[in-house]
Amino acid sequence: MSRINDNVWVTMKRIFSNSFILPMLLVVMPAAPTSALAAESMAVAHELDLGLGYAGRGVTYQDGRNVGSIYELATDVKYVISPQITNDLLLRVGADWERFAFDTSQTGALPDILQHVSAVVGFDYQVADQWLMRTEIQPGVYGSLAQIGWRNVDAPLFMGAVYLRDADLQWFFGLRVDLRSQYPVFPALGFRWKYADDWTLNFQLPKPRLEYDVNDDLKAYLGAGVKAGTFVVGERFGDIHGMPALNNATVDYTDVRLGPGFAWKVLPTLTLEAEGGYMIYRTWDFFDKHVKLDSHPAPYFQLACHARF
Amino acid sequence: MKQLSIFLIMWLCGAVAAPAPSHASDPLENLKKFSDFQKIDVKRLLEGEIFSQRGPLMNFPNGISTQICFFVPLSPEAVFRLQQSWDPTRCASLKIYASSGLSSPCQPRDFKKLHLDPGSRPVKWLVEKTLATTSGKLELNLTSSDARELSACVSKDSSLNSIGSCWSKLLLTRATAFQLKGLGGVLPYEAEGDFLYPSVQLRSMLQEQGKIIQEFAPLLQKTGMLGNGAEVSSLQPLYNWSFFEANHHATLNLGAVYQLAVGDHYQLLDIDYYASSTYYAAATLYEIWPIRDGKKTGSLVWRGDFLAAPMLRYTKGIERLAYGVIMIQEIKKVIRCFLDDIRTKP
Numbered sequence: 001m002s003r004i005n006d007n008v009w010v011t012m013k014r015i016f017s018n019s020f021i022l023p024m025l026l027v028v029m030p031a032a033p034t035s036a037l038a039a040e041s042m043a044v045a046h047e048l049d050l051g052l053g054y055a056g057r058g059v060t061y062q063d064g065r066n067v068g069s070i071y072e073l074a075t076d077v078k079y080v081i082s083p084q085i086t087n088d089l090l091l092r093v094g095a096d097w098e099r100f101a102f103d104t105s106q107t108g109a110l111p112d113i114l115q116h117v118s119a120v121v122g123f124d125y126q127v128a129d130q131w132l133m134r135t136e137i138q139p140g141v142y143g144s145l146a147q148i149g150w151r152n153v154d155a156p157l158f159m160g161a162v163y164l165r166d167a168d169l170q171w172f173f174g175l176r177v178d179l180r181s182q183y184p185v186f187p188a189l190g191f192r193w194k195y196a197d198d199w200t201l202n203f204q205l206p207k208p209r210l211e212y213d214v215n216d217d218l219k220a221y222l223g224a225g226v227k228a229g230t231f232v233v234g235e236r237f238g239d240i241h242g243m244p245a246l247n248n249a250t251v252d253y254t255d256v257r258l259g260p261g262f263a264w265k266v267l268p269t270l271t272l273e274a275e276g277g278y279m280i281y282r283t284w285d286f287f288d289k290h291v292k293l294d295s296h297p298a299p300y301f302q303l304a305c306h307a308r309f
Numbered sequence: 310m311k312q313l314s315i316f317l318i319m320w321l322c323g324a325v326a327a328p329a330p331s332h333a334s335d336p337l338e339n340l341k342k343f344s345d346f347q348k349i350d351v352k353r354l355l356e357g358e359i360f361s362q363r364g365p366l367m368n369f370p371n372g373i374s375t376q377i378c379f380f381v382p383l384s385p386e387a388v389f390r391l392q393q394s395w396d397p398t399r400c401a402s403l404k405i406y407a408s409s410g411l412s413s414p415c416q417p418r419d420f421k422k423l424h425l426d427p428g429s430r431p432v433k434w435l436v437e438k439t440l441a442t443t444s445g446k447l448e449l450n451l452t453s454s455d456a457r458e459l460s461a462c463v464s465k466d467s468s469l470n471s472i473g474s475c476w477s478k479l480l481l482t483r484a485t486a487f488q489l490k491g492l493g494g495v496l497p498y499e500a501e502g503d504f505l506y507p508s509v510q511l512r513s514m515l516q517e518q519g520k521i522i523q524e525f526a527p528l529l530q531k532t533g534m535l536g537n538g539a540e541v542s543s544l545q546p547l548y549n550w551s552f553f554e555a556n557h558h559a560t561l562n563l564g565a566v567y568q569l570a571v572g573d574h575y576q577l578l579d580i581d582y583y584a585s586s587t588y589y590a591a592a593t594l595y596e597i598w599p600i601r602d603g604k605k606t607g608s609l610v611w612r613g614d615f616l617a618a619p620m621l622r623y624t625k626g627i628e629r630l631a632y633g634v635i636m637i638q639e640i641k642k643v644i645r646c647f648l649d650d651i652r653t654k655p
Binding site: 043044045046047082084087088090124126129130132134162164165166167194196197198268269308309 | 361363365366430431434556557619620622623625626627628629630631634635637638639642
């Protein structure tokens with residue numbers, strides 16, 4: 001009976017997640033531009049990013065034990081409004097929802113959903129002639145949205161700087177700080193180098209790419225994508241999976257994708273992307289409980305939409 | 310980040326200069342009155358540092374501006390003479406294929422340096438866009454009438470030489486109209502059924518710069534830039550054209566440089582009133598003073614750059630900041646080439 005109730009609860013959580021969060025974000029989005037209309041339109045930037053991805057079944061192991069083949073559905077919606085405060089300072093305020101849903105029909109300590117809903121608060125600033133920086137903090141709920149408490153509230157910090165050498169070469173320096181993660185501080189270095197008229201090596205995490213300009217509106221690329229996050233599973237997660245130690249446990253989720261794709265600039269303000277390939281690495285790491293699951297490679301396909309207006 | 314690489318600002322012919330005054334007012338005080346440079350470290354300036362300021366957002370959505378200030382270790386007269394003979398095509402990093410003055414009235418032979426290199430990817434882009442042009446398909450800065458004529462011209466012979474000749478004819482027509490009527494004669498472009506006038510775009514950008522307009526009023530009034538466009542300039546400009554790479558696209562432009570001595574200092578206005586693609590129009594204002602600090606003498610040059618480009622309307626937020634930064638870097642590249650030439654050829 002308890003198992004049935006758990007399944008109902010899990011189903012409810014899924015329904016709750018899908019039907020509630022997206023409409024909430026969609027309500028927030030039109031509300032923000034309305035207030036911005038009073039200001040000069042050029043002084044307020046809007047960013048909307050939507051992503052939907054599916055990864056096919058990948059054989060998954062929990063500490064070396066086969067726990068079955070797992071598929072994944074990943075969704076991401078992020079909206080940021082960025083008003084210009086001074087000539088050198090832009091504010092960033094918005095919301096982000098990212099959700100990974102996994103097939104949990106198999107055995108194993110696998111969360112069925114990992115997701116976060118967070119605010120986005122930060123700023124962009126020109127610190128020197130050729131240096132721009134971005135600081136962004138995303139306070140929100142990371143893990144189970146059905147059991148919101150201090151345990152699953154987190155606020156990862158992202159800091160980045162770009163050195164604009166010229167139109168063809170820029171260097172990027174980044175830092176992710178998440179005190180809950182196994183790796184609380186994660187630095188990154190990247191660059192964008194347009195080394196030929198049609199070719200660009202856009203080596204920026206989390207999406208390093210080699211890009212080819214098919215024409216002015218269409219870009220083909222071969223790239224990688226890293227999705228990662230730190231979440232807290234539910235307070236009964238361990239009980240349900242026969243491992244009480246995992247109740248309220250922290251899990252680092254990471255997947256790495258590799259494949260070709262296309263980016264089509266449908267409008268000057270709208271870019272659509274489609275890519276497919278292989279998810280070559282995927283892990284759920286309950287690092288402080290010494291429980292780890294990882295998957296064999298699996299095919300994936302994903303669509304994305306980026307609007308800047 | 311694709312948008313980050315759009316600029317290559319190369320309206321070079323007006324660079325810097327004019328005859329030097331025999332007595333100079335304090336140039337740094339003058340600079341403070343109208344520019345964004347409220348404090349300049351003279352020592353660093355004289356050592357060769359190029360100071361820059363990204364302009365504020367404009368109400369004109371397609372516009373962006375920057376201000377730059379630098380020192381040239383020569384008298385204004387010497388700078389002027391060198392500028393007249395300077396060949397920017399020698400500086401490979403500027404990616405200028407050809408640049409030349411135009412006679413008045415301009416002649417077909419003025420464009421004899423226009424050659425389309427089949428091995429250049431940016432040139433291939435221009436050739437492809439030219440061949441794809443019809444009166445109903447305008448991906449370049451043209452009117453339907455231009456497009457019809459260009460299309461008819463290249464359909465007779467689509468060799469690179471022929472395409473170059475067709476472009477020469479088009480440039481000749483536009484340059485002639487400008488020489489006859491000044492800014493009032495600048496022919497428009499057509500985009501989505503609307504006419505877009507580069508002269509209107511230039512005025513829109515400049516009219517937002519109150520202090521700069523005031524500073525350059527004598528020059529701008531004589532060029533007709535401040536009026537309604539009907540009046541012909543009372544100054545005789547130097548006409549020019551260039552063929553260069555902008556945003557990895559081969560681009561043709563037509564320009565004019567106006568010069569005026571005002572009291573103890575000198576002003577220039579350098580405009581691009583036609584560009585085949587990538588941007589709509591551009592203007593650069595220069596003010597040049599003689600400067601002295603101890604035993605060191607030379608010229609203090611201020612330049613304000615104003616660029617109208619189609620994609621700027623859609624470029625906001627941090628991308629807009631990045632555009633401004635990159636625009637400054639590209640302009641500095643031009644200035645450094647000019648200064649290097651001065652050093653190597655005293």
